[in-house]
Amino acid sequence: MLILTRALKQSCRRDKKDWLEKKCKEAQVTVDRNDTCTFYQIIKYLLGAWSSSSVPIKDKNAFFLVPVHPETQPILAFTFQNAQYTWTRLAQGYVDSPAVFSAAVRRTLAKMTDLPSTVCVLQYADDLIISSETREDCEKASIIVCNVLAQAGFKASKEKLQWVQPKVTYLGHIIMPGLRAISTDRVQMIRKMKSPQTVQQLQSFLGLVNYCRSWIHDCAIHDKYLRSLIDRKAPPKTPLNWTDEAEMHFAALKKAITMAPSLGLPSFQREFHLHVQETEGVAMGVLLQQHGSTYRPVAYLSKKLDNVAAGMPACLRAVAAAAKVVQMAEKIVLSHPMIVYTSHQVGAILYNMQTQHMTAQRRSGYEAILLATKNLTIQPT
Secondary structure (H helix, E strand, O other): OHHHHHHHHHHHHHHHHHHHHHHHHHHOOOOOHHHOOOHHHHHOOOOOOOEEEEEEEOOOOOHHHOEOOOOOHHHHOEEEOOEEEOOOEOOOOOOOHHHHHHHHHHHHHOOOOOOOOOOEEEEEOOEEEEEEOOHHHHHHHHHHHHHHHHHOOOOEOOOOOEEEEOOEEEOOEEEEOOEEEEOHHHHHHHHOOOOOOEHHHHHHHHHHHHHOHHHOOOHHHHHHHHHOOOOOOOOOOOEOOOOHHHHHHHHHHHHHHHOOOOEEOOOOOOOEEEEEEEEOOEEEEEEEEEEOOEEEEEEEEEEEOOHHHHOOOHHHHHHHHHHHHHHHHHHHHOOOOEEEEEOOOHHHHHHHOOOOOOOHHHHHHHHHHHOOOOOEEEEEO
8 A cells, every 4th residue: 555655646746747847838937037237227327316215115025916827826836734735926935036026016117107207217126216306306206106016015115215315325325416335334234344264254245345346446356365265165164264364355355345435427428437457367447437627436347367367478468457347347338438548558469469378269359349349449558
């Protein structure tokens, strides 16, 4: 009897697996997880904003507001204490739940009408920001957004709500007219962190710092050394070999965060100026724009060169660094005019290069970035 029961269970499991595979193929459900825009795509709309509201949707039970279609419910079935259940609402642990929820909020916001022409409503997952050139339009639009969300069953977090203010905190950034800065809470959190003792603690610290790397001109240099202390195969609780040099890099990052300046929001009506250099196998740059009689930083960019590029001669490292930083800057510049300042004749090096230090594939990649980009002008310093 026991053998027969096991055979029946295995047969049922195979039948259920075949049925699930068939249903998945028939449904061909695909969720675009990259549908959420980046922060740089968001801030390009905030340059002319002088008044903003931040409306965060309540996280608790927010997924349960999105129903699951009856035909899809069997795919989410599970067994608990000898009873079978299925999700009729969006499951908390489903890997695509955040993307599905974000799409549901976006469809809800698409129903808005009568928004003032000066208003811009931006969504990042469950966080909304309403910006406008005038306080009156911002307040009117904020009321419309909240009413639309309420009618759909969503609730805003009263504790986190920021209503029609010239300066709001959004996605860990302080957004103000023409400027952005690191939020005070994030700065205090990093400042109070003690020297990490385990791999997990160091990774947690580097994760917080890297979110703010646009404010640190040499972030990659310190990050490069601290990551060298981490054994990728080691368990999270593995103790670190913490040295005085590691403490120096750790303290330098904390100090840079504490003293970080406010960065300008990118203006696409003015040229961008990118100054590039290579130091210790790290590509570094600062993206500037003219502000009055001076130049104001928009972002500090830095990234470690790959091992092949780091082993090349100085002139070729300069080429690799320029290509790396230009790629990073393009996420902000969005193909608008940009002048790149380098310490080497990068264009002449690529045009006249006859060397065995670089493969043809790598060279063509650098040429595509530095020579074939229409919005780019290279100017040696």
